[in-house]
Amino acid sequence: MPLAALDPTPPQPTLEGLAIETRGLTKRFGARIALDGVDLRVPRGSAFGFLGPNGAGKTTMIRTLLGLTRASAGSMQLLGYPVPTERAKALTRVGAIVEEPRFHPYLTGRENLRIVAAVRSPETFQRIEPALARVGLAERAGEKVKSYSMGMRQRLGVARCLLADPLLLILDEPTNGLDPGGIQEFREMIRTMVEQEGRTVFISSHLLDEVEKTCDAAAIVDRGKVITQGPIAELAEGGAHHELIIAVDDPRRALEVLAGLEQVHEAGEDDGALRVVLVDGPETAAAINAALVTAGIGVSRLEPVRHSLEQRFLEVTSRLDAAVEEVPA
Amino acid sequence: MSTAIAWEMTSADFLKLRKRRGTLIWALVLAILPLVIFFAVNAIQHASDPASHGPAGGTANFHDGLRLLGGVFFGPLVAILIGVEAGTNDVAAGVFRDLVVTGRSRLELFATRVPAALALCWLVITSGYALVLLGTFVFADGTPTPDASLILNGYAFVLLATGVLCVVAVGFSSLVASKPAAIIALIAWQIVASPLIASIESLGSSRNIVLSQALAHFSPLRLAGDHGTELAMSGSTAVIVIVAWLAIFLALGAWRTCTMDA
Numbered sequence: 001m002p003l004a005a006l007d008p009t010p011p012q013p014t015l016e017g018l019a020i021e022t023r024g025l026t027k028r029f030g031a032r033i034a035l036d037g038v039d040l041r042v043p044r045g046s047a048f049g050f051l052g053p054n055g056a057g058k059t060t061m062i063r064t065l066l067g068l069t070r071a072s073a074g075s076m077q078l079l080g081y082p083v084p085t086e087r088a089k090a091l092t093r094v095g096a097i098v099e100e101p102r103f104h105p106y107l108t109g110r111e112n113l114r115i116v117a118a119v120r121s122p123e124t125f126q127r128i129e130p131a132l133a134r135v136g137l138a139e140r141a142g143e144k145v146k147s148y149s150m151g152m153r154q155r156l157g158v159a160r161c162l163l164a165d166p167l168l169l170i171l172d173e174p175t176n177g178l179d180p181g182g183i184q185e186f187r188e189m190i191r192t193m194v195e196q197e198g199r200t201v202f203i204s205s206h207l208l209d210e211v212e213k214t215c216d217a218a219a220i221v222d223r224g225k226v227i228t229q230g231p232i233a234e235l236a237e238g239g240a241h242h243e244l245i246i247a248v249d250d251p252r253r254a255l256e257v258l259a260g261l262e263q264v265h266e267a268g269e270d271d272g273a274l275r276v277v278l279v280d281g282p283e284t285a286a287a288i289n290a291a292l293v294t295a296g297i298g299v300s301r302l303e304p305v306r307h308s309l310e311q312r313f314l315e316v317t318s319r320l321d322a323a324v325e326e327v328p329a
Numbered sequence: 330m331s332t333a334i335a336w337e338m339t340s341a342d343f344l345k346l347r348k349r350r351g352t353l354i355w356a357l358v359l360a361i362l363p364l365v366i367f368f369a370v371n372a373i374q375h376a377s378d379p380a381s382h383g384p385a386g387g388t389a390n391f392h393d394g395l396r397l398l399g400g401v402f403f404g405p406l407v408a409i410l411i412g413v414e415a416g417t418n419d420v421a422a423g424v425f426r427d428l429v430v431t432g433r434s435r436l437e438l439f440a441t442r443v444p445a446a447l448a449l450c451w452l453v454i455t456s457g458y459a460l461v462l463l464g465t466f467v468f469a470d471g472t473p474t475p476d477a478s479l480i481l482n483g484y485a486f487v488l489l490a491t492g493v494l495c496v497v498a499v500g501f502s503s504l505v506a507s508k509p510a511a512i513i514a515l516i517a518w519q520i521v522a523s524p525l526i527a528s529i530e531s532l533g534s535s536r537n538i539v540l541s542q543a544l545a546h547f548s549p550l551r552l553a554g555d556h557g558t559e560l561a562m563s564g565s566t567a568v569i570v571i572v573a574w575l576a577i578f579l580a581l582g583a584w585r586t587c588t589m590d591a
Contacts, residue, residue, distance in 0.1 A: 063426075063590075068426050069591075089432070094430070098430065102423030102426075103422065104424060106350065107345070120431050120433070
């Protein structure tokens, strides 16, 4: 997707405050609770991942934020405007793709954008061609949408969002149907929007890797509840200790040495190497290495364990699974 | 909503309708083909046996053409097809939610469907009416032809009859949010239930609530003394019935559009 300039006068985003804020947001479908008292804080000028397994309530959250369905309880604000009270003002600068992007298949890509431009405002028509160029569809905008691939429809969906010159983009599983090259281009486009244009991008996804690579911060949601939220690095670390993997020539003696070090919380053998849980951060690795070498132990490998968002995600969602299993029916 | 935005939104709705080839072709076929067959058969019969069959044109055949287009079957079918398409196409395509998330009020989204549907319906009906006039004058063969007043009255009647039904179809289909269900229900009402109810004499004046009977009150055929099967009712009653149908179905369609999960 070529990153052509969309508008000669880019938005003047306010980086202060929150792009999205919800308090106790609840949505019930009969007896089933799809959103359960969600408190969410999405900072402006960031890419924010809304991460959760299928059925966790991600799409319901987006539909509720956008006023497609009514909240059962709680309050929410988009770009500082209370919703639904001032929904129209808030959505003026919001672009959104909910579930898969849908279009009138018998109209061309350009005609589909014209329809949305007509609903937004007369000046929106000027943004149609730049938006098509930006998502790489300028050449095929005259073809009927029924001939488009899923990836092209995703791009057209993003172009439709760009018609709003959005301060906030809300994208529901946006990389569905994109090939690896398309995903990479999409990721670059999101980063450009955030870093160079100051837009806020809210991405719901069940793809941990995608969120980790694209987003600055995220919330992990399951069964309608936000389990945790914050910057990606902090989320991945969670409450876990820092760990090291150390390969040595005499593991038994090394364990004896490590047991005597105040920097070491716990140590044990793990798959032919030693797994060492630190009391403090990874900066103590040098002292541990020095202690082992001083004791005459050969160290052939020493590396910090990187916690991924995936591990953290599985940890919190499996914790929930366990909690559910413990509750008698 | 400013006039400029209302115009753009109506134009966009009109674009969606006119590009819907299947609906447009069927509407044109229903508006034109029966009239072509009507005039062609009458012309052939007159040519082969002038003593038994009068000319295919003239005022008498103008009345029959008017009845085909405005009152009985084909004109109302055109109005139903186009009205239902206008009322359901955004929801059916899954695009309605994308229009809602622009922040535009749902009432405005509903409201602009109506003039767009009327514009296309009346374009198609006008082409049919042009054909009625063409057949009336080309095949008159010396028989009396309608004067300007009857021509204008006839045109106003077909626009009224199809326009009202088209608006009702927009409202009703927006209410049920299902194209097949709306088409079946409206055709069943218009073609089967309405004549049936009108024919049950024991129902008395309550039959006046049938829309097609109220619309028929304004037919130039009635003014010309050709009452057909229509019920007698006062002009004010006919107006009240028509306005009530419009108000009820527009209100229901707007309510559903404003409250449905998009």
